């Protein structure tokens with residue numbers, strides 16, 4: 001989480017950046033001149049970062065890529081944004097291998113399948129590439145730091161609270177997730193189940209966890225099946241921007257927006273028309289541009305050897321301010337972007353992403 005005070009480390013980073021800007025470093029010339037008799041030149045910027053989303057076809061990741069490029073411009077680095085058109089860990093592997101063989105300094109990755117990408121990430125690490133995961137984490141041994149959008153516990157608990165208040169703490173509800181291997185969704189679901197143990201939810205029953213694979217067609221089909229199999233269904237939590245949008249469309253088509261409460265994680269631009277029709281009254285997300293921006297700053301500092309995953313290290317991520325490397329909800333080392341944004345019919349028009 002952010003910390004207010006600028007510590008010694010932040011000042012050192014500030015000094016380094018000041019040096020970088022005074023010597024006018026560009027993306028291709030980020031090398032500080034060594035003093036006479038000193039060791040080899042230390043690269044301060046001009047890093048090549050390969051940014052690999054779960055897929056290039058989901059707007060969330062486009063936003064992450066925009067934020068990543070903004071950060072790179074600020075830092076004097078370059079970002080290549082590329083990934084598969086399917087949501088598949090196996091299909092991310094060629095992108096990881098190509099980053100490693102082309103001499104990239106760092107890979108920033110969100111994966112739908114941690115086990116599928118871990119061997120390739122370790123191969124890349126062996127070649128000297130630094131790995132930072134964000135959004136969809138890898139296995140901890142395959143990356144230096146994970147950049148989380150918000151705390152897992154928080155996002156799990158919020159989604160349960162949002163659905164509960166709309167279904168008056170009573171009745172059956174289901175979860176429509178992404179792929180069954182998706183680490184971020186699985187972790188959030190784990191924390192939803194923890195929240196559900198509280199007394200307040202004793203009259204609510206989670207009847208099914210369905211998987212729409214972060215694919216619009218699969219997600220729509222899974223929503224249809226849920227509505228057929230559970231005619232008394234009172235709520236759906238969809239912790240994926242693809243799932244929640246497909247579920248909203250389906251509920252609207254079936255005329256069930258009033259009887260089935262829908263919540264989860266969605267993009268305001270995807271959800272606006274459904275919110276206006278009363279098909280989603282409260283859901284959340286975070287600023288996806290900022291998430292890509294923060295992950296790129298973390299990758300930069302890892303390559304620059306300013307961050308190594310030690311807990312307690314602090315750094316300044318440009319316009320976002322100061323952050324700290326922490327242990328969060330049983331995972332470490334993690335940098336957490338911040339609390340989620342909550343969208344309602346009242347505020348949805350303030351958000352345009």
Ligand code: RAM
Nearest residue numbers: 058060178239240241265
């Ligand atoms: C989808 C993806 C992504 C997740 C969001 C909430 O876009 O699964 O990983 O963070 O939903």
